[in-house]
Amino acid sequence: MSHTDVSGGMYDKIFQTWEVVMAKKIALFNHKGGVSKTTTAFNLGWALAANGRRVVLVDADPQCNLTGLILGYTVSNKQISNN
Numbered sequence: 001m002s003h004t005d006v007s008g009g010m011y012d013k014i015f016q017t018w019e020v021v022m023a024k025k026i027a028l029f030n031h032k033g034g035v036s037k038t039t040t041a042f043n044l045g046w047a048l049a050a051n052g053r054r055v056v057l058v059d060a061d062p063q064c065n066l067t068g069l070i071l072g073y074t075v076s077n078k079q080i081s082n083n
């Protein structure tokens, strides 16, 4: 089935401009725990940045594991409290 482009290509131009201007968002999603979502986000973000892309990694997980990875937290430098 074909359709006639009554916009004269205007919508194509808008979407091409949109793709250049807007940031691309990548979501790594899986219901299962411990399957490398955080590790993959970290390495993918790092690799994209190393290849010249501007990258924002957003850690919305209360576990803060991605933040910990980026800041270099280890068990030895974590403050552990029983309170």
Ligand SMILES: Nc1ncnc2c1ncn2[C@@H]1O[C@H](COP(=O)(O)OP(=O)(O)OP(=O)(O)O)[C@@H](O)[C@H]1O
Pocket: 032, 033, 034, 035, 036, 037, 038, 039, 040, 061, 063, 065
């Ligand atoms: N490619 C890999 N090879 C070996 N170990 C890995 C690999 N990817 C992740 N791991 C290890 O598996 C464990 C779980 O990884 P990760 O924390 O990234 O999973 P997750 O899906 O984010 O977990 P959660 O559901 O708790 O957020 C970590 O100890 C991580 O170091």
Ligand SMILES: [Mg+2]
Pocket: 037, 038, 039, 061, 065
């Ligand atoms: Mg995680």
